[in-house]
Structures are given as C-alpha cells and as structure tokens.
Amino acid sequence: MNDKILIVLIIAVSVIIIILYISVNNEENLLKNTSSINSKEDLKELFKNYNHKIINNKDLIEESNNIESKLFKVCEDALNITKDSIYSGVYILKNIMTKKDCLRTIYEAEKYAKVHGGWKNGRHEMYPTHDIDIRNIYTMENYIYHLAHSSILPKVAEKFNLNLRYLGISEIFIVKYCKEGQTKLVEHEDGHDFSFIIPLNKDYVGGGTKFKFLKDIVDPDIGNCTIFCGKHRHKGVEIKSGERYILAGFLNYGWNFLKRDFKIGN
Ligand SMILES: [Fe+2]
Numbered sequence: 001m002n003d004k005i006l007i008v009l010i011i012a013v014s015v016i017i018i019i020l021y022i023s024v025n026n027e028e029n030l031l032k033n034t035s036s037i038n039s040k041e042d043l044k045e046l047f048k049n050y051n052h053k054i055i056n057n058k059d060l061i062e063e064s065n066n067i068e069s070k071l072f073k074v075c076e077d078a079l080n081i082t083k084d085s086i087y088s089g090v091y092i093l094k095n096i097m098t099k100k101d102c103l104r105t106i107y108e109a110e111k112y113a114k115v116h117g118g119w120k121n122g123r124h125e126m127y128p129t130h131d132i133d134i135r136n137i138y139t140m141e142n143y144i145y146h147l148a149h150s151s152i153l154p155k156v157a158e159k160f161n162l163n164l165r166y167l168g169i170s171e172i173f174i175v176k177y178c179k180e181g182q183t184k185l186v187e188h189e190d191g192h193d194f195s196f197i198i199p200l201n202k203d204y205v206g207g208g209t210k211f212k213f214l215k216d217i218v219d220p221d222i223g224n225c226t227i228f229c230g231k232h233r234h235k236g237v238e239i240k241s242g243e244r245y246i247l248a249g250f251l252n253y254g255w256n257f258l259k260r261d262f263k264i265g266n
Contacts (some may be wrong), residue, residue: 071166071254078193078231087229088213091159096151096225097247102200105144106245108137109174119176129236130181134172134247144172148196148249156194156227162253167194170250174200177207177236177244184238187212190230192250197226204242210235 054060081087097105109132113119119130134144148169157164170192177183187210197209199222208219209226212233218226219237228234230250 067166067254070163074160074162074253075193078229081229081231083213086160088211088232089159090211090214090218090226090228090232091155092218092220093152093155093225093227094220095223096147097198097200097223099222101143102198102222102247105140105174105247106200108140109176109245112137119181121181129173129175129185129248130177131173131175131248134174144247145169148172152196152225152227152249153251156196156251159227160194160229162194166254168252168254170252172247172249175236175246175248177204177239177246179241185236187233187235189233190250192230193253194251195228195230196249196251198223198247200245200247201243204239204244206238206240207244208237210237 077085078087112132116136119132121130135141153167153169154164156162157167175182199220202222208217210217211228217237220226
C-alpha cells in the first residue's frame with residue numbers, strides 16, 4: 001500500500017474515533033446533568049428560574065394582552081349590539097346537514113328520551129328549553145361536533161370578523177317544540193357569544209325564530225343553518241300544531257361561559 005494512502009487512512013480513522021469519543025462524552029455529560037437534578041431543591045430552583053423567564057418575557061406578555069383585549073372587545077361590542085352593528089347580522093348557511101341526517105338526529109334523540117325518561121327541561125337556567133344535550137347521544141356527538149367545527153365555525157368567524165382559533169363550542173343540543181312540552185321561547189339573548197340553529201323537520205305550523213333587528217321570521221329549510229350573535233335578542237315563535245325539532249348550538253369566543261365559575265384577576 002502506498003505510504004500516502006496509509007497516512008490518509010490513519011488520519012480518517014483517528015478523526016472518526018475522536019468524533020465518537022466526543023459524542024459519547026457529551027451524552028454522558030447530558031445524563032450527568034439530568035441526573036444531577038435529583039433533589040427537590042434542584043427542581044424547585046430550575047422551575048423558579050424557568051417560570052421567571054416565561055412570566056417576564058416581554059413578547060409573551062404583549063401577545064397575551066393583545067389577544068385578551070381583542071377577545072374582550074368583541075364580547076363588549078356584542079353586548080352593546082345595535083341595528084347597524086356587525087353583530088346584528090343573521091346568515092343562512094345552506095345544506096349543512098342532509099335531510100337523512102336531520103331525521104336520524106330526531107330518531108336518535110327520541111330513542112334517547114325513551115330510554116332515559118323523556119326530554120329534559122332544566123338545563124338552561126334563564127330560558128329553559130325542552131332539550132337533550134348532543135353529548136348524551138354517542139352515535140351523534142362526534143359527527144355533530146365535527147360538522148360544527150368544519151362547516152359552521154369557519155363561517156361564523158368569517159361573517160362576524162372573528163379569529164377562528166379562539167372560537168369554540170360551549171354546547172350543542174336538540175330542542176323539541178310540542179304541545180305536551182314547550183311550544184315557544186320568549187324573547188331573550190343567549191348566555192353565549194354566538195349561536196346557530198338547524199331545523200331538523202318541517203312537520204309543524206307556526207314556529208321559526210324572530211330576531212329583534214329583522215322584520216321577517218327566520219325558518220329556513222331542513223338542514224340549513226342560521227348563524228347569529230347570541231346577544232341579538234330573539235324568540236322561538238309559537239308552533240300552532242305539530243312538532244318542531246331543531247339542533248341548536250352555543251359558541252364562545254375565547255371563554256366558555258360554562259367554565260366561567262372561577263375567578264380571574266387579582
Ligand atoms: Fe336563544
């Protein structure tokens with residue numbers, strides 16, 4: 001073998017050995033460092049410093065305050081809704097559910113009611129509806145939540161100029177208007193920021209939703225979805241005969257009303 005080639009080979013092998021040594025040594029040092037954080041005091045010190053860095057990070061403080069003020073502004077503006085406000089808009093999204101899925105939703109709700117002692121009336125404190133929370137119906141829950149997230153929330157965000165990432169679902173439920181239960185719902189505003197209603201059938205006379213800032217009663221075809229700001233006062237118009245089923249949803253913008261029983265600030 002040529003002497004030059006032999007020297008190059010020796011150098012190459014030496015370099016590889018040095019690299020391997022350094023990497024193994026680094027790994028050992030890492031393990032040593034990790035294993036050195038064993039005592040409770042060490043851990044406390046580590047998290048104290050870590051939290052200190054996070055809590056005092058100017059970018060994070062600014063971003064957090066910025067997001068918070070934007071969310072609060074929407075909620076405040078919605079509370080002060082006027083006829084010309086963006087929040088008085090009422091929009092119909094066509095063909096959100098197929099007729100078959102609407103009828104299946106009624107079927108599943110009635111099946112649930114039969115097994116669990118009828119339709120419930122006490123879930124909403126201020127304006128109780130004759131309803132069933134969709135989360136109780138396991139054959140419907142994921143389908144309906146997926147549908148809302150994929151087809152309804154993006155449109156609500158678009159129409160009301162919201163950031164979709166802060167828009168969430170508070171609850172979705174099936175309401176039944178009938179002679180034996182509830183035939184109407186008095187004018188009110190919802191406890192949540194935005195809402196939707198999907199009619200599931202048309203086997204009734206009367207019915208629909210009347211909004212304060214709209215002249216006409218809104219009662220679109222089966223499977224179409226009405227979206228609106230929950231602070232736009234509205235009422236469920238009385239049904240004169242038959243049974244009316246709707247799928248209703250409450251949306252929150254950044255803060256789920258159902259979780260607002262904890263205190264913030266101070
Ligand atoms: Fe309502």
